[in-house]
Amino acid sequence: xPSLHAAEIAPDIVIRARAGDGKARERIYxxxxxxxxxxxxxxxxxxxxxEELLHDVFVEILRSLPSYSxxxxxxxxxxxxxxxxxxxxxxxxxxxxLSWLGADGDLPATEVAGPVAESRDLEQALWSLPAVSxxxxxxxxxxxxxxxxxxxxxxxxxxxxxxxxxxxHIELRDRLKPQGESxxxxxxxxx
Amino acid sequence: MHASFQELLAFRDGEPIDSKVRLxxxxxxxxxxxxxxxxxxxxRLEHLPDFAAPPTAWSAARASLHITPVQPSRYGPxxxxxxxxxxxxxxxxxxxxxxxxxxxxxxRPAAIEVRAARDGAIAPLVAHSQRLEALLRALPPRPRVxxxxxxxxxxxxxxxxxxxxxxxxxVSAGGANEDEVRRLWDTRxxxxxxxxxxxxxxxxxxxxxxxxxxxxxxx
Numbered sequence: 001x002p003s004l005h006a007a008e009i010a011p012d013i014v015i016r017a018r019a020g021d022g023k024a025r026e027r028i029y030x031x032x033x034x035x036x037x038x039x040x041x042x043x044x045x046x047x048x049x050x051e052e053l054l055h056d057v058f059v060e061i062l063r064s065l066p067s068y069s070x071x072x073x074x075x076x077x078x079x080x081x082x083x084x085x086x087x088x089x090x091x092x093x094x095x096x097x098l099s100w101l102g103a104d105g106d107l108p109a110t111e112v113a114g115p116v117a118e119s120r121d122l123e124q125a126l127w128s129l130p131a132v133s134x135x136x137x138x139x140x141x142x143x144x145x146x147x148x149x150x151x152x153x154x155x156x157x158x159x160x161x162x163x164x165x166x167x168x169h170i171e172l173r174d175r176l177k178p179q180g181e182s183x184x185x186x187x188x189x190x191x
Numbered sequence: 192m193h194a195s196f197q198e199l200l201a202f203r204d205g206e207p208i209d210s211k212v213r214l215x216x217x218x219x220x221x222x223x224x225x226x227x228x229x230x231x232x233x234x235r236l237e238h239l240p241d242f243a244a245p246p247t248a249w250s251a252a253r254a255s256l257h258i259t260p261v262q263p264s265r266y267g268p269x270x271x272x273x274x275x276x277x278x279x280x281x282x283x284x285x286x287x288x289x290x291x292x293x294x295x296x297x298x299r300p301a302a303i304e305v306r307a308a309r310d311g312a313i314a315p316l317v318a319h320s321q322r323l324e325a326l327l328r329a330l331p332p333r334p335r336v337x338x339x340x341x342x343x344x345x346x347x348x349x350x351x352x353x354x355x356x357x358x359x360x361x362v363s364a365g366g367a368n369e370d371e372v373r374r375l376w377d378t379r380x381x382x383x384x385x386x387x388x389x390x391x392x393x394x395x396x397x398x399x400x401x402x403x404x405x406x407x408x409x410x
Contacts, residue, residue, distance in 0.1 A: 026249065029248075033244035034241055034242070034244050035241070037242050037243070037244040037248075041242045054245070055255070058252040059252055059256060062252065093349075093350045119235070119240065122235055123239065126236070126239075137236070141232075141233045142233075162197050163197065166196040166197045169196055169232070170196055
């Protein structure tokens with residue numbers, strides 16, 4: 001399961017890392033780099049950018065460790081930094097210009113994660129979503145963010161999060177439906 | 192009438208929804224099937240495979256935190272490829288428009304020493320950056336109509352420079368080591384160089400007649 005909130009770091013490791021213990025810091029990196037990188041890659045398509053963001057996230061985590069209050073979940077703190085960095089990139093003019101050039105849609109099929117054949121259709125459907133919809137559906141359905149948390153990260157309203165999630169699900173359904181099957185359900189308000 | 196997607200998602204997630212909708216979804220085979228499909232989709236998303244973090248990421252992070260000697264540049268392909276591409280486009284545009292020297296002579300900078308970028312000191316790189324920025328400011332305003340590729344290249348270079356500036360601000364505040372700062376400044380100078388080329392070519396296309404960047408020593 002790729003979700004970062006499923007990861008665990010023992011409290012004593014965090015305490016040692018905060019005190020400057022290099023081995024504890026490295027342990028945190030090795031335990032969390034995979035889930036953090038997966039989270040970033042799901043939000044940011046381009047591997048080179050994701051690697052850059054992974055670096056930035058861990059530099060910030062390790063630099064900020066001494067000021068980490070330790071009152072909340074350490075994993076939640078890490079996840080919040082990772083999401084903020086990724087969304088900051090998605091909002092940047094750099095990303096917008098790449099999107100405008102269509103560069104995000106040019107990734108070769110081999111870039112689609114997962115050697116598992118049965119997930120390939122879902123990978124491709126997920127990657128074909130607009131960046132914001134993809135981020136919202138991943139944060140909500142996999143990382144377990146609430147609509148309020150998503151809205152806060154995006155600086156938008158809860159309705160924005162809900163409508164983006166709904167849009168993402170509609171698009172995923174349409175892209176994943178078997179050939180020849182028409183999607184006709186649901187759509188209007190119940191009476 | 193069936194429930195909307197938002198209502199079905201709220202039902203799936205156990206969020207508060209209108210009691211009529213809840214009753215409808217409980218009784219309606221179509222809506223029930225859709226909720227089941229949504230649950231299955233969430234499960235499939237949760238079980239998508241992980242990505243493996245790049246093996247060099249930890250050593251790069253340690254380098255930025257002064258834990259070990261600095262690693263080779265991590266900006267590598269993305270920044271250099273962009274800079275190289277911009278330089279090629281600029282050179283091509285310049286060659287096709289045979290620009291002559293005149294108006295920009297007044298802002299001609301002192302011969303810019305590439306040596307400064309190689310000798311490892313940061314101050315010369317900062318000075319080099321400032322000279323390139325002065326040259327950019329001296330160019331005429333950008334034309335209202337221009338080629339999409341030129342515009343995109345300029346936007347890309349400018350955002351890369353902004354991105355570097357953010358990083359420079361961050362490393363200044365965080366007290367990064369000198370190698371890291373020098374590497375960032377060196378990258379900034381190279382990107383600015385490319386930007387000068389492209390902006391110059393753009394100005395030339397719009398009828399601005401000036402000394403070429405080559406003649407100005409901005410290489």
